[in-house]
Amino acid sequence: MPLLVPMIDGHRRPHGPYTVGAALLTYLIPAAMERSHASVAAHDIEIRTAAPGLADRVPARRVTIDAGLSDDERILVPAPRRTLRVANGLAELFRRIVEPGGVLVVCNADEADPTDAELLDVMMRRIPPHILTIEVYSDGPEPPPDERGPAELWSLVERGTREGFLHAVAELGERGLARTTPGGRPWWRFAQRTATALGALGRTEEARALWDHVRRASLDPAVLAASAYGTAMLDARHPDPAGRDLGRARGWINQAIAISTLLPDPAERAFKLGFDLNGLALVEVRQGRAQEALALVESALDLAKELGEAHPQHRMVLLANRGQLLARMGRVKEALDDYGAAIAIDPFFPDYYLDRGNLWFDLGRHAEALADYERAATVGPPMPEAYYNRAELRLATDDLPGALADLSYVIELDPGYLDAYVNRAGLLAGLGRDEEARSDVTFGLVLSPGHPHLLAVLGQLETAAGRAEEAREAFDLAIAAAPGLASAWANRAVLRYECGDPGGAVDDLTRAIDLEPEPDLYANRALALRALGRVKEAEADEERSTPSR
Template identity: 50%
Template sequence: MDTIVLDADRRLHGPYTLAAALLDHLVPEALAHRPDLVAAYDIEIGVAAPHLTIPRSRRTLAETLPRAQRILIPGARRTLRVANGLAEFVRDHLSRTGPLTVTADNLGEADPTDAELVEVLRRRVDPGLLRVVAGRRAPADKPLNADFDRFRDEGFHHAMAEAGLEALRGLSQDGDPEGRRLLVQRVGAALEAIEREDEARALYDGSRRLSTDPKHRATIAYATAMLLVRHHDLARRDPEEALAWVNEAVTITSLLPDARERAFHLGFDLNGKALVEVRRGNLAAALDLVRQAIDLAEAHLGGTHPIHRLVLYANRAQLLAAAGRTQEALADYAIAIGTDPGYPDYYLDRGTLLHKLGRHEDARADFEAAIRLSPPFPEAYYNRAEVRYATGDLDGALADLDHTLDLDPDFAPAYVNRAGLLAAAGEHAAARRDVERGLALDPRSPHLRCVLGQVEAAEGRPAEAVAAFDAALDLDQDLVAAWAGRAAVSYEEGDHDAALSDLTQALKLEETAELLFNRSLVHSAAGRPEAARGDLLRAARLAPGDPDIRRALAEA
C-alpha cells in the first residue's frame, strides 16, 4: 500500500488544502490512463484544485460573466456535493491503481471543506482502498488565506467568515471604504449561510453606523430583511420587521439616477420583497413584485445581467406554481433553464412541478439532468425516487433512496420514504431502524411517526401502533395515512365505530378508491350492507378497473 504525507492546515492554501494536495498526487496519473474519469468529475476537481488544468465538459453561464454579474452564490450544502464527487473520483481511481494511505498533518487545523471531505472519504471509500490517518500537529505560523473572490464564487462560507472577520478587524475605518463595504456584505452573507445570523446582524448594524453610501445602505437593508425571513430558527423569523427593512432598500434603489443601475438594484430588492410577502401570506403581492422586477430587467438591462433575469423568471415560476398557474410556471422555467442550461438547480424545481402534474417521464428527465450537470446531488436522487415509486418501479425507488442516504446520511425526508417502502415490503426491522434514524434528525416528523405506527401494527403491537398514529396526528391533523392507519388497527381490534370515524375523517381530507373500499369493509363488518355498497359504488367510479372493487360489488 502506497503512503503519502500531506498537510491539511488551512493557513497554507485555504479551503480544500488537503484535497488539492491529494488531487495533485492522483490527477496526473488519472489523466494519462483514465481521462474519462477526470472528465466525469471536472467540476469537483476544478473547485478543489483550480490550479490543475483539466478538460471541462460541464459549465454554467456564470463562468463566462464578469464577477459582478454572478449573483448566484452556492449554498452551504454544495461542499457536501463536491466532497461526494471527490470521494467517488478517489474510489474509482484507486480501484485501478491500488490502495493508498494518506497521513494528514494538522488535520485539526483543516478548513471545514477538508474536514467534511475526510468524513465522506472514510464513509464512502472502502478502507482497504484508502486510509486517512492524522499526522503530526505543527500548524503554520501565517495569516489565513484570504482569496475572497474564490470563497464567494465557490460558496466557501466558513472561510469567508473566518478570514473576512479577521480582515475586517485589521482594516482602518478611514482606508478603502469601498473595499470595507464589499467585505461586510460578503462576510455577512457567509455568516447567514452557516447559521450565525446574530453575528451577521451585528455586522450589518455596525456598518450602518459607519456608512452613508446609498447603495451600501440599501444592500445591507436588503440583507437584514433576508436574514429576518430566512433565519434557520423558524421562531426567530420576523416578516413584519423584514418588510420595514426591505422597504428601506426599495426606497433607496428606486432613487438611483442611472436607469440601468436602478433596474438591476431595484429589481433585486423587489425580488427580495416578494419573498417577504410570501412569508406574510401575500402570494398575489409577491407575484406582482417579481413581475415589476422582470419588467425593469427587460426594459433596461439589455444583454447584461442574464443570471439576474433567469433568477427572476425562476422565482416567478415558483410563485405561479404555488398559485396553481402551472402552464405559466412551466413557461417561466423554460426561460430560466434555457438561459443557462448548465445550471442544475432549476431542473429540480421544474421536475417537481412536472411530477405533481403527472408528467412522470418529463420529471424524471429533469431530475436526471440535474444529476448529470451537478456534483452528486442528494435531492435529485430523492426526487427521482418519488417518480420511480409513482410509476411502479419500487426497486429503482429504493435504490435511489439508498444512494440519497449514502450521499447524505442526514437527509431526513429520505428516511421517511425509505422506511415507508421497507414497511410496505414487510421489512419491518429495517423500517424501524430508518424511523429511529429519521426521528433522531427530525423528532417532530408526523410522517415518521406514521410509519412507526405501521411497523408496530405489523409486528402485533396495537397499543403502540395507536400511540404512534396519535402522535402523528398531534403533529399533523391532515395526515391521511395516519387516520387510515389508526382505522386499520381499530378494525383489526374489532372497534368498528372507531375505524369508521377515522376513515370518514380521512375521506374528508382525500377521497380515494382505497379508502372507500376499506370503509366498505368496516361497514360490512358492522352490519351496514347498504352503506358498504354505497362506498363500493363510489370507489368503482374512481377506479373502474380495480378487480377487488369489482369482486366486492358482485358479492354485495
C-alpha cells in the same frame, strides 16, 4: 499498507479550503488521466473546485454562466450544501481511481477548513477501508501567522464566494476588514462578502452587527442601500419561520428601495432597484401576498430591460422567481415558459430543472419531469434533491426498485436527509422488509423525534409484529402530531379491527376517507361495517370501492 501520499498537513491557514482534497488530487490525477480519462472528466467541477491548480489538466465540461461574469454581475452565492455535493463527487472519484490497500494520513485535522473536514467524513463513510484507510491526527506543526495583505485576501474571499466556501469567506473576510480602512471601497467589499457569508451560515446576529457597522462607517448611497437589503434578508430568509420578523424586514427593504430609487447612474439604479424589488417580493410571499409579489417581480423584470445584455444572472433569477409565483397561481403554462427562459440563460444551473420538473410532475407529464430531474443530477456534482425527486416520480409510476435505489443513494449522499428515510421506510414496510424499515424509522426519529409519518410506519411495523399496544401508541402519537395524516387513521383502523373493535375501525376509516377518499379505504370500511351487521352501509361502500368503468 503503503501510504497513498506523504502525510498531509490539513491546517487551513496556509492553503485554505480543500487543502487535503487538493493535495490528494494533485497526486492522483496525472496517473488517473492516463488510466481512466473518462472518470476524471466526469468530475471536472469537483476537481477544479478543490484543486484550481489542476485547471490546465482537467478541462471544464460543465460551466455555469457566472464563470464569465464580473464581480458586480455575479449575484448568486452557493448554498452551504454545495460543498457536500463536491465532497460526494470527490469521494466517488477517489473510489474509482485509488489503488486498493492504501493509507491516507492527515495531521492538524482539528485545524482543517470545514471543506476538508466534510470531505474526510464523506470519504470515511463512502470509501471502504479495504480500498483506503484514513487516519487523522489533531497534532502537527503550527504554520506561520497569516500576514497576507488585503489584495491577496480579497482574491481568496472572491474565490470562496464563487465556490461556496462560506466558512473561509467569513474568516478571511474578517481579516480583510481588520486590514483595510473602515468606510473605504476595499473595506466595503470585504464587509459585504463577510456579512453575506455569515447570514448564509446562520450566524445571523454577527451578520446583523456587521451590517450595522457598515451603516455607521459609510455615507455612500449604494452601500447604504445594499446594507439595508442585506439586513432585511436576515429576517426574510431566516430558515426557521419562528425566527423571521417580516415587519422589520419590510422596513429595511423599503429603505433600500427608497435609496436605490435616487441613485444617479441609470444602469446602477435599474439593477439595484430591481434587486431590491425582488427582495420585497420575497417578504410579500412570506406574508401570503402572491399577487403583490408577482407585480414587484414584473417591475424588476421591466427594469432589467434597461440593462441590455448586462446582468444575465439577475434576469435568470427574476424569471425563475416569476415562474414560481405563476405556478403558485395556477398559471402553469406561463410558469413553464419562465423556467425555460431561465434555464436557457444558464443551462448548467441545476435548481431550475428541479423546479420545472416538479411542475411537469404535478401535470402528470412524467417523461418531461424525469428528463428535468436527470438533467439536474448531471449538470453538477451529486445532488441529493434530484435523486429524491426522481424517487418520488418512480413511486408514482410503480417503479418500486428504482425508487428504492434512488432513496438509498440519497441517504448515502446525505445521511441527514429526513424525507428520504420517511419514504424509504414506508416503501420497505410495503415490501415486507420490516427490519430494514424499522432501521430507517429509528434513524429518522433520531433526526426528527415525533415525526408523524415515521410514527405511522412504526405503527404498521408493530402491528405486523403482533405488538398491538406499541402499535396503538405509535398511531396515537402520529395522529396527535398530524390529525390530517390519512394513513395513520387508516392503519390504526386496521389495528382496531384486528383487535376486535370494528366500531373503532369504522370511525377511523371514516376520518381517513374524509381526508383521502381512496377505494381501498371504502373496501376496508365495508368489511368493518359487515362485522357490525350494517349491511346496507357496507354494500354502499363496496360500490364506492369499485372503480367506475
